[in-house]
Amino acid sequence: MELRQLEYFLMVSDLASFTRAAERLYVSQPAVTNAVRSLEEELGIQLLDRSQRKVTLTAEGKIFHRHIQNIMQGISTTLNEINDLKSHNRGHLVIGVTPLAGIASTSRLLAEFRAAYPNINICFAEHDVGQLLELLHADKLDFAFVFDLTEQERTRLNELPLPREELMVCCARRHALSRRNSITLAELTEESFILMESTCLFRQILVKHFEEADSMPPVCMEIAQVQLLKSLVAENAGISILPESLIEHDGNLSAVPLTPSIYLHPSVVYKTDKLLSHAAQAFEEMARKGAQS
Known part of the structure; x- marks a missing residue:
């Protein structure tokens, strides 16, 4: 069963015509006819009554149509949400900060990110550096603003230095x-x-x-x-x-x-083995540019 078959079936059902469905889908009528027939053969039931001038749903077809319509709407919603994440129209970050988070380099980076990506929500967790590192390693944070890391910690994390x-x-x-x-x-x-x-x-x-x-x-x-x-x-x-x-x-x-x-030597850190979300990738890219400037 393919999504294309389901899409063709729904279009034929809604328009009550193979010809009109093919026109709406910008494909040939035989392509639509064959796809729906193949779907019926795979399911072992007849979904459409073709005996009349207008194509109608069989009893089984009505049940199938109702559920498939919900599934296709769910797939469409899912793809739209994924595209929103990829285009940074939505997203969520959890960032750890210390009590010194108000320093210029931190505030400037956060303000610039907010201006560039206003639809990405940021939640802050304030702790001392030691606690932030524990939360980072436990995957409770996406990033943390810290300062003066030890050499041992530097080997375990990606670090983007900020202006001293x-x-x-x-x-x-x-x-x-x-x-x-x-x-x-x-x-x-x-x-x-x-x-x-x-x-x-x-x-x-x-x-x-x-x-x-x-x-x-x-x-x-x-x-x-x-x-x-x-x-x-x-x-x-x-x-x-x-x-x-x-x-x-x-x-x-x-x-x-x-x-x-x-x-004081502040920096942004994140785990080396963590798969970054699209929102996190955008933040990492902006922090990296700040570190290089």
Whole structure:
């Protein structure tokens, strides 16, 4: 049984004529006649009554017509949905982000993708880098925005680097440090710091730099949300260190460069052995272009 036979049968049934069906299908009448006869022989039943001037359905033909019509409509709907996916008229992505997802490179890429593919829905899952990698390996995420991967993780994932982010001392506008042109980590030992939670990779990176400078300052608050951290710094409850792009557009905060400079290296990652959907292929292509620019 072929789809072509079913299509010809439905057209003959709807038009009550082999001739008109052939004209509508742009094929010869014998082609339609032979296809329907072959279908009847395969089923072992007569579907059409040809004894009258108009072709009509037999009792068996009416049952067959009803079910085949539903099947053909389902096939048409399925093909249309698949074509929508291929043409990016629909789709769904689950992307993992860290609390630092607001950095410029991440926001820019997501905004550009949204503008190019407005019908693709994106769901975000916010976790620290370690949890994101676990979810990625468990096929719970399509992509993840991470930073400073270990060499071991790099061998297990496809990584598309994004522009690096310089880390800055973040303080209130009225804080004395806001008047400095630059500052070293060693000069910050007497300052009260507001940092992310101890399990956060970004916090661990900062602690490592302080320890290397032998100048670990006191931590007065530990916070999970970057926005709350920034609000507290703006109220002069303490200072912090953040990527420059998270500070520069906030009129209540000042960004003071560190000497020597410290950088964060963000990237988009996805599994090497994962079959990418059409939506994921489009996102990967855009992220790759961003990595190469």
